[in-house]
Amino acid sequence: MAGSLMAGSLAAGSLAAGALLGCSQSEAGRAPDDVAVEPKPSAQGAPPTAPRSDPGQVAPVPNSAQPYSVKRAPPAESVRPESAVPLNVLLITVDTLRADHLSCYGYSRATSPCIDRLAAQGTLFERCIVQWPKTGPSMASMLSSTYGSTSGVMRETLKVKVPLHYDLLPEIVQRSGWNTLGVVSNISLSEKFQYDQGFDRYFVHPGASSRGDAVTDRAIELLEGREPQKNFFLWAHYLDPHAPYVPPKRHIEPFTSDAKWQAGAAPPLPVDPRVADPNAPAPEMNDLGMIPAYAYFPARYPWVKEKDQLRNYVAAYDGDIRYVDEQIGKLLDWMNERQLLTNTVIAFTADHGEGLGGHDYYFEHGRFPYDDCAHVPLIVVHPDWQPRRVAAPVALMDLAPTLLDLLGLKNGWQFEGQSLRTWLAAGAPAEAAAPVFTESGYTKEFDVAVRRGKWKLIKIGSQKTASLLTGKKYELYDVEADPGETKNLVDEESEIAEQLKEELDAFVDSAYAKTPPDPEGVELSAEEKAQMEALGYTGDG
Numbered sequence: 175m176a177g178s179l180m181a182g183s184l185a186a187g188s189l190a191a192g193a194l195l196g197c198s199q200s201e202a203g204r205a206p207d208d209v210a211v212e213p214k215p216s217a218q219g220a221p222p223t224a225p226r227s228d229p230g231q232v233a234p235v236p237n238s239a240q241p242y243s244v245k246r247a248p249p250a251e252s253v254r255p256e257s258a259v260p261l262n263v264l265l266i267t268v269d270t271l272r273a274d275h276l277s278c279y280g281y282s283r284a285t286s287p288c289i290d291r292l293a294a295q296g297t298l299f300e301r302c303i304v305q306w307p308k309t310g311p312s313m314a315s316m317l318s319s320t321y322g323s324t325s326g327v328m329r330e331t332l333k334v335k336v337p338l339h340y341d342l343l344p345e346i347v348q349r350s351g352w353n354t355l356g357v358v359s360n361i362s363l364s365e366k367f368q369y370d371q372g373f374d375r376y377f378v379h380p381g382a383s384s385r386g387d388a389v390t391d392r393a394i395e396l397l398e399g400r401e402p403q404k405n406f407f408l409w410a411h412y413l414d415p416h417a418p419y420v421p422p423k424r425h426i427e428p429f430t431s432d433a434k435w436q437a438g439a440a441p442p443l444p445v446d447p448r449v450a451d452p453n454a455p456a457p458e459m460n461d462l463g464m465i466p467a468y469a470y471f472p473a474r475y476p477w478v479k480e481k482d483q484l485r486n487y488v489a490a491y492d493g494d495i496r497y498v499d500e501q502i503g504k505l506l507d508w509m510n511e512r513q514l515l516t517n518t519v520i521a522f523t524a525d526h527g528e529g530l531g532g533h534d535y536y537f538e539h540g541r542f543p544y545d546d547c548a549h550v551p552l553i554v555v556h557p558d559w560q561p562r563r564v565a566a567p568v569a570l571m572d573l574a575p576t577l578l579d580l581l582g583l584k585n586g587w588q589f590e591g592q593s594l595r596t597w598l599a600a601g602a603p604a605e606a607a608a609p610v611f612t613e614s615g616y617t618k619e620f621d622v623a624v625r626r627g628k629w630k631l632i633k634i635g636s637q638k639t640a641s642l643l644t645g646k647k648y649e650l651y652d653v654e655a656d657p658g659e660t661k662n663l664v665d666e667e668s669e670i671a672e673q674l675k676e677e678l679d680a681f682v683d684s685a686y687a688k689t690p691p692d693p694e695g696v697e698l699s700a701e702e703k704a705q706m707e708a709l710g711y712t713g714d715g
């Protein structure tokens with residue numbers, strides 16, 4: 175059943191070759207009227223509007239015109255001998271990146287020419303599901319290959335550190351001889367939360383230094399200064415699509431006049447009252463049903479005329495994706511020119527997606543386990559293996575065991591994910607339809623979802639949360655037919671719901687019964703706290 179999921183949903187076709195050329199525009203100057211990408215500050219401003227989440231349209235799979243030099247051997251030698259030189263690893267993660275807003279995942283806008291180019295050379299997992307759709311918990315899950323309920327990195331983002339006694343992916347490769355390099359742009363991944371474990375060099379670019387060009391420049395600097403006698407492992411985490419959405423003008427303008435924008439006219443959205451009056455009381459649910467204050471269009475973006483229109487926020491979000499795509503292209507071009515990709519496994523993914531109005535949830539993530547926040551891209555390029563697409567759901571926590579498997583290294587003792595090596599080499603094996611679970615929410619009664627093939631069952635943890643949604647404790651969706659998860663089929667498809675309930679209830683009972691280490695708390699400076707708050711992090715998550 176899993177094998178058929180999404181199959182055929184992305185028609186193989188071709189992008190114009192020109193669309194793949196010069197995608198990074200690396201050193202090209204900006205247009206004179208371009209406004210520099212604004213760092214992620216706190217928001218100010220006036221109000222936006224409109225439609226619900228976009229289901230995306232079928233888009234072509236790009237050709238591999240102008241491919242990166244990632245394939246190091248002709249087809250006849252395409253099986254990697256055991257004695258081959260160890261591989262480098264380039265791990266790129268993008269904050270807040272919905273899979274369905276990338277062209278290679280079927281989006282109607284050309285947001286991602288560079289990522290598409292990468293996808294054309296690797297394995298694209300059509301349904302990669304995160305284990306907790308919030309930065310810290312998701313990245314802790316990716317690096318430690320554990321669920322949040324296991325590690326304790328969940329619920330209260332500001333209070334929880336990644337456990338020191340875990341074997342994290344970077345620690346394992348570091349002690350196996352790799353030169354480990356990291357640059358992250360979200361302060362919630364800083365050393366204070368212990369995400370720097372296992373890195374020889376680790377840079378955090380918070381606040382004003384968080385934009386994509388700084389990350390790319392730092393990544394290049396790290397590669398230039400790498401230890402030449404060692405293989406490298408580089409993790410670069412970009413923040414740009416995180417709200418507030420502030421792309422260069424040249425990247426938002428194409429999306430504020432196209433057909434999608436034209437079709438997106440809708441009534442204005444309510445705005446957090448603190449936009450107009452900073453002293454107004456905080457709404458109880460300021461990310462539900464309204465534009466949160468921190469995401470409100472900054473005043474210095476005067477060309478955004480209707481600041482309460484959802485379609486303008488979606489255009490800006492897509493513009494941020496186009497910008498980060500350009501920066502990723504710049505890094506890949508730099509590496510490609512220096513032959514650094516020919517012996518390198520490239521993994522590209524995200525920590526979570528973004529609420530763009532689905533379920534009345536705006537410009538945030540982490541509260542619910544719906545696919546707008548739980549479904550992320552996952553593309554893995556291996557120098558020896560042919561490009562393919564995998565339709566069966568996989569978990570982001572499968573990435574660490576996969577990379578270690580490719581490097582010939584053993585998993586950490588606490589790993590809960592599985593290696594996808596055979597999937598990369600030959601596609602998903604028939605028996606691989608293991609369930610994928612996602613946890614979400616901010617309370618001890620967190621929500622949990624299970625995914626099998628096209629079916630997804632959600633167990634809402636609390637009555638309060640259920641009252642914000644369908645009012646039901648369980649929600650069943652056919653995510654193939656209904657990607658926006660709008661029609662709860664729990665009564666209509668009772669047989670399937672019952673089967674999944676058994677599996678989900680057992681997982682929830684186990685997850686709730688776990689006793690992860692008590693949060694030690696994290697001491698943040700006033701500046702660090704302000705930087706966190708500018709990204710929407712509050713005391714509860």
Ligand SMILES: [Zn+2]
Pocket residue numbers: 269270308309310360525526
């Ligand atoms: Zn994030």
